[in-house]
Amino acid sequence: MLDTKKFGRELKRLGFHFYSGVPCSFLENLINYSINNFEHITAANEGDAIAIASGAYLGGKKAVVFMQNSGLANAVSPLVSLNYPFQIPLLGFVSLRGAPDIQDEPQHELMGKITTQLLELMQVKWMYLADDIKKAQHQLLQANQFINKNQPFFFVVKKGTFEEEPLKEQVLSFSSNQTKKMKTRTDQMPTRLEVLTAIHALQNSQAILIATTGKTGRELYEIDDACNHLYMVGSMGCVSSLGLGLALSQKNRDIIIIDGDGSLLMHMGNLATNGHYHPDNMLHILLDNHSHDSTGGQRTVSHNVNFVDISAACGYKKSIYIHNVEELKASISEWKKTKGLTFLYMRIAKGSKKQLSRPKIKPYEVKERLQNFIKNDPQLFTKGENTCKS
Numbered sequence: 086m087l088d089t090k091k092f093g094r095e096l097k098r099l100g101f102h103f104y105s106g107v108p109c110s111f112l113e114n115l116i117n118y119s120i121n122n123f124e125h126i127t128a129a130n131e132g133d134a135i136a137i138a139s140g141a142y143l144g145g146k147k148a149v150v151f152m153q154n155s156g157l158a159n160a161v162s163p164l165v166s167l168n169y170p171f172q173i174p175l176l177g178f179v180s181l182r183g184a185p186d187i188q189d190e191p192q193h194e195l196m197g198k199i200t201t202q203l204l205e206l207m208q209v210k211w212m213y214l215a216d217d218i219k220k221a222q223h224q225l226l227q228a229n230q231f232i233n234k235n236q237p238f239f240f241v242v243k244k245g246t247f248e249e250e251p252l253k254e255q256v257l258s259f260s261s262n263q264t265k266k267m268k269t270r271t272d273q274m275p276t277r278l279e280v281l282t283a284i285h286a287l288q289n290s291q292a293i294l295i296a297t298t299g300k301t302g303r304e305l306y307e308i309d310d311a312c313n314h315l316y317m318v319g320s321m322g323c324v325s326s327l328g329l330g331l332a333l334s335q336k337n338r339d340i341i342i343i344d345g346d347g348s349l350l351m352h353m354g355n356l357a358t359n360g361h362y363h364p365d366n367m368l369h370i371l372l373d374n375h376s377h378d379s380t381g382g383q384r385t386v387s388h389n390v391n392f393v394d395i396s397a398a399c400g401y402k403k404s405i406y407i408h409n410v411e412e413l414k415a416s417i418s419e420w421k422k423t424k425g426l427t428f429l430y431m432r433i434a435k436g437s438k439k440q441l442s443r444p445k446i447k448p449y450e451v452k453e454r455l456q457n458f459i460k461n462d463p464q465l466f467t468k469g470e471n472t473c474k475s
């Protein structure tokens with residue numbers, strides 16, 4: 086068995102300071118160590134844990150994710166469409182429930198057989214974690230080399246690998262809504278392009294704009310391809326999780342997330358995680374066109390959902406219904422002064438312009454450019470302009 090404390094200290098020595106995941110009983114002791122000792126974000130879903138940790142990585146932290154192998158299925162979309170194209174490395178620990186040599190429950194049987202094949206299919210390098218501390222320390226050094234080359238690396242963890250590590254009393258924090266403004270008049274229903282243009286014009290020299298999957302990112306790219314932008318080309322639904330990890334690791338920057346109704350509905354548990362950790366420097370804007378506009382305008386079910394109520398109930402400090410572009414501008418300007426985790430909800434028209442280009446810059450280039458922006462901020466700005474150039 087591994088001495089969990091020794092192993093945890095080794096992770097720390099190698100610079101892994103940020104942790105996120107969803108628990109599994111096979112990983113219980115390591116996760117307890119992480120909760121007791123590290124910055125640990127409990128995610129609602131393993132895919133979001135991947136995105137939260139990836140955001141922290143963008144913000145300069147070496148990050149670790151924990152998950153049961155059943156949750157590896159939840160993590161497939163971000164692993165293949167976020168970590169792979171953006172070349173974002175994470176260290177993963179995935180349990181091996183349903184291993185062929187143990188008695189386990191039927192729901193784990195198939196995943197137990199295919200866990201390592203699934204990692205291989207996703208081109209994620211992996212090893213079975215040794216249960217001898219000397220060997221495990223050596224394996225960590227090997228894994229670290231992959232991380233240093235911008236490649237994710239996963240340890241597959243068998244039952245009984247870690248010695249007992251009791252969970253200390255977890256201090257519960259509560260975040261409560263302070264301002265909730267509901268719909269009071271007719272919506273202006275501007276186009277997404279008009280709204281994105283307004284948001285883009287209002288950012289300041291240290292803000293980072295993250296645009297959700299589909300046409301939101303493509304339209305932002307058309308407005309301006311700046312080094313403080315990130316276009317979330319894949320991993321639909323994970324934009325605010327990426328933003329959360331980034332906001333928590335870059336507390337002096339404004340992190341502005343532009344979400345879509347289809348995307349938000351896909352991972353609505355994020356709202357609860359965001360509300361609980363509630364970084365002051367995060368602004369979450371939802372542009373609701375009641376549709377999956379990017380894939381042909383098919384209706385979502387968002388017409389039946391009150392996102393202002395939901396975000397408020399999840400602990401966003403402010404949840405505000407925005408009726409028109411002027412209100413949006415006023416709320417963003419106000420937020421820049423007062424901060425606090427804020428949700429701005431806005432109805433927009435369906436549709437976008439006919440010839441909409443796609444980012445020519447590769448995702449990993451966007452990532453590198455953003456990392457440079459985070460490191461060198463002022464130099465990338467031309468005096469008097471409010472966006473940075475590549």
Ligand SMILES: Cc1ncc(C[n+]2csc(CCOP(=O)(O)OP(=O)(O)O)c2C)c(N)n1
Pocket residue numbers: 162297298299300301319320321344345346347348349374376377378379380385
């Ligand atoms: C996991 C996943 N499912 C489906 C898609 C296909 N897809 C790309 S954008 C999109 C619609 C997104 O809808 P919404 O967030 O409301 O934004 P809108 O297109 O309306 O701007 C879909 C379904 C995808 N990229 N990833």
